[in-house]
Amino acid sequence: MLAVKDLAFTYRRGGEELFDGLSHTFAPGALTAVTGPSGRGKSTLLYVLGLMLQPTRGVVEVNGAPVSSLPDSSRASLRAHQIGFVFQDAALDPSRSVLDAVVEPALYAGVRRSTASTRARELLAALGVEDRVDHRPGEISGGQAQRVAVARALVNAPTIVLADEPTGNLDRANAATVLQALRWAAAETSVVIATHDPFVLEHADEVVAL
Numbered sequence: 001m002l003a004v005k006d007l008a009f010t011y012r013r014g015g016e017e018l019f020d021g022l023s024h025t026f027a028p029g030a031l032t033a034v035t036g037p038s039g040r041g042k043s044t045l046l047y048v049l050g051l052m053l054q055p056t057r058g059v060v061e062v063n064g065a066p067v068s069s070l071p072d073s074s075r076a077s078l079r080a081h082q083i084g085f086v087f088q089d090a091a092l093d094p095s096r097s098v099l100d101a102v103v104e105p106a107l108y109a110g111v112r113r114s115t116a117s118t119r120a121r122e123l124l125a126a127l128g129v130e131d132r133v134d135h136r137p138g139e140i141s142g143g144q145a146q147r148v149a150v151a152r153a154l155v156n157a158p159t160i161v162l163a164d165e166p167t168g169n170l171d172r173a174n175a176a177t178v179l180q181a182l183r184w185a186a187a188e189t190s191v192v193i194a195t196h197d198p199f200v201l202e203h204a205d206e207v208v209a210l
């Protein structure tokens with residue numbers, strides 16, 4: 001279970017404070033949309049939830065324990081094992097195959113390649129892109145790339161999935177497929193989506209407005 005208490009973040013001393021002391025619990029099994037005008041801190045909130053940035057005030061809790069102030073190595077380990085990221089525009093390495101892109105975070109977490117490949121293929125099949133495993137990210141559609149990015153985020157069976165504008169450049173049909181993929185992931189995890197997309201907002205279980 002993921003929660004924030006009295007959360008605030010500033011990039012620079014004396015700079016604009018983001019989140020305004022936000023307190024929220026992101027329920028497991030729920031799909032939460034974080035929305036708000038450009039520049040309000042949606043992406044930054046995902047980085048703070050993902051333990052890549054440390055809050056300047058307040059705390060991020062996982063399963064009731066404060067984690068945002070843990071040492072770098074502990075946060076890196078939590079990130080590798082418990083948190084999956086779907087970055088904006090998929091951001092897949094163009095030089096390697098779709099399968100490699102999905103397998104990589106598992107290898108980083110210490111999983112054997114054969115085990116990771118099996119899991120990656122299962123996820124890609126569940127997301128309907130199994131026939132693209134040997135393609136390069138440049139050879140698949142935007143909607144397929146986003147589904148691959150979702151598979152990559154899920155390969156370590158994270159308890160938290162964070163997605164930044166995952167439907168940003170997609171048409172409605174592809175947005176629906178990606179949202180369905182995240183909804184599928186949300187069966188066992190807390191999914192947090194930073195988005196402006198009215199379609200995502202309409203289908204989220206909860207909306208946090210920054």
Ligand SMILES: Nc1ncnc2c1ncn2[C@@H]1O[C@H](COP(=O)(O)OP(=O)(O)OP(=O)(O)O)[C@@H](O)[C@H]1O
Nearest residue numbers: 011012016018036037038039040041042043044045
């Ligand atoms: N690395 C950085 N250093 C300093 N300020 C930053 C940095 N990254 C973002 N900001 C500022 O922090 C604020 C929040 O940025 P953020 O990217 O989180 O907004 P956002 O809500 O995701 O916006 P958008 O909808 O445009 O993606 C903005 O004012 C931005 O200019």
Ligand SMILES: [Mg+2]
Nearest residue numbers: 042043044194
């Ligand atoms: Mg953003």
